[in-house]
Amino acid sequence: MRMSTLRVALLGCGVVGSEIARQMVEHSDDLAARVGARLELAGIAVRRTGRDRAIPGVDPEIFTTDAAALVARDDVDLVVEVIGGIEPARGLIMAAMERGKSVVTANKALLADDGFALHTAADKHGVDLYYEAAVAGAIPLLRPLRESLAGDHVTRVLGIVNGTTNYILDQMDTHGSGFAEALEEAQALGYAEADPTADIEGYDAAAKAAILAGIAFHSPVSLADVHREGISEVTAADVAGAKAMGAVVKLLAICELAPGGEAVGVRVHPAMIPREHPLAGVRGAYNAVFVEAASAGQLMFYGPGAGGTPTSSAVLGDLVTVARNRVAGVTGPGGSWYADRRVRPMGETVTRYHISLDVDDRPGVLAAVATVFAGHGVSIETVRQRTEVPDGAELVVVTHQAPDEALSATVDELAKLDTVREVMSVKRVEGE
Numbered sequence: 001m002r003m004s005t006l007r008v009a010l011l012g013c014g015v016v017g018s019e020i021a022r023q024m025v026e027h028s029d030d031l032a033a034r035v036g037a038r039l040e041l042a043g044i045a046v047r048r049t050g051r052d053r054a055i056p057g058v059d060p061e062i063f064t065t066d067a068a069a070l071v072a073r074d075d076v077d078l079v080v081e082v083i084g085g086i087e088p089a090r091g092l093i094m095a096a097m098e099r100g101k102s103v104v105t106a107n108k109a110l111l112a113d114d115g116f117a118l119h120t121a122a123d124k125h126g127v128d129l130y131y132e133a134a135v136a137g138a139i140p141l142l143r144p145l146r147e148s149l150a151g152d153h154v155t156r157v158l159g160i161v162n163g164t165t166n167y168i169l170d171q172m173d174t175h176g177s178g179f180a181e182a183l184e185e186a187q188a189l190g191y192a193e194a195d196p197t198a199d200i201e202g203y204d205a206a207a208k209a210a211i212l213a214g215i216a217f218h219s220p221v222s223l224a225d226v227h228r229e230g231i232s233e234v235t236a237a238d239v240a241g242a243k244a245m246g247a248v249v250k251l252l253a254i255c256e257l258a259p260g261g262e263a264v265g266v267r268v269h270p271a272m273i274p275r276e277h278p279l280a281g282v283r284g285a286y287n288a289v290f291v292e293a294a295s296a297g298q299l300m301f302y303g304p305g306a307g308g309t310p311t312s313s314a315v316l317g318d319l320v321t322v323a324r325n326r327v328a329g330v331t332g333p334g335g336s337w338y339a340d341r342r343v344r345p346m347g348e349t350v351t352r353y354h355i356s357l358d359v360d361d362r363p364g365v366l367a368a369v370a371t372v373f374a375g376h377g378v379s380i381e382t383v384r385q386r387t388e389v390p391d392g393a394e395l396v397v398v399t400h401q402a403p404d405e406a407l408s409a410t411v412d413e414l415a416k417l418d419t420v421r422e423v424m425s426v427k428r429v430e431g432e
Ligand SMILES: NC(=O)C1=CN([C@@H]2O[C@H](COP(=O)(O)OP(=O)(O)OC[C@H]3O[C@@H](n4cnc5c(N)ncnc54)[C@H](O)[C@@H]3O)[C@@H](O)[C@H]2O)C=CC1
Pocket: 011, 012, 013, 014, 015, 016, 017, 045, 046, 047, 048, 065, 067, 082, 083, 084, 085, 088, 106, 107, 108, 109, 133, 134, 137, 190, 191, 192, 193, 194, 305, 306, 307, 308, 311
């Protein structure tokens, strides 16, 4: 009996798309055996044809600049979207689903912006929408959360989910590299988004945090709900200051269920973590995510979070899954947002601070500083004074846990003290 064929439209042929096409050709027999049908590239939508599009085994005639026409073709069964961004990706995915085609995408920006509507459309049209590559690249994370942990109660997801910023911070920590130089290397290696602002300013990690929180806590969370700070203001002095206290600076995504479960907190910001913490050892563009669940306890997922080849692994895994479902005439689990939880403002988050102050070196300064902390109910864990600062001193204060709003009000008031010449750096401390 002849094996049937499923025809795939590939939208986008950049870092990730070209790798998907290459592997679909190279591993076509294995993929067919796993799916129970051949996966054939029906067309590849690109922004411009005529460039050197040679992918061995791919007919140059299948490249097209008309993505909408490709998606609408009757001989296309499945659609893979790796263009990125909001439009035209959203319109193309919606059009595909309306025509009964299952979709695989790596597009975290879109999922964080409109995941609820996209899932609603997928359910309505009886198709699959899979996006494992959208969070933490190659690492299987969304499927374990949606499927393997569907019977457990997830309370916290914490991790490093942006390869570019981890690469930059790691280069700054290990080699003392400058920010710009490390960013250029990350772009050359294909880790960074087309517009690196998305990585550097934390938008990429925030989109991933929104997706993770929505799945983990069964409640819709969008990018706008995420408290976001990037790494563009992390200085060599911050990295050195962290080193001096046996810590390392990482950009963390933290999604947590508030006690009682009525609210969720979702935040992305640079934080100091102790060097002995497992996340401190995550180097280069690698990602790592801790998931804490009531019955499972602590789980850690680790691996390559960016780059064309690793990301293609997650996309092809999803493609095999939706193709198998298509062969079996079923769809996989859809969105699960039955719990309508409030998104807690950042001020309610309980955290710790590392604050570095440039102060006058004279009697009463420490007492004045301590009074400000006490006035906001913030307890100090350690104070260290360094006297290398010209005509003054550097006070480094590490706090106990306190609400973020009390900590930021403390910093605002410290900045107004006559004896404080400058608040040099403020970093949250996590992982203890
Ligand atoms: N590069 C990475 O490490 C990872 C990327 N992703 C996601 O994968 C997606 C693709 O990323 P990359 O391949 O890195 O980006 P890319 O910028 O290398 O590729 C996107 C391609 O789409 C093309 N394109 C733009 N508009 C188009 C249109 N209207 N029709 C057809 N083609 C069009 C561009 O010319 C470009 O070649 C994005 O959503 C990204 O966030 C996800 C995980 C990791």
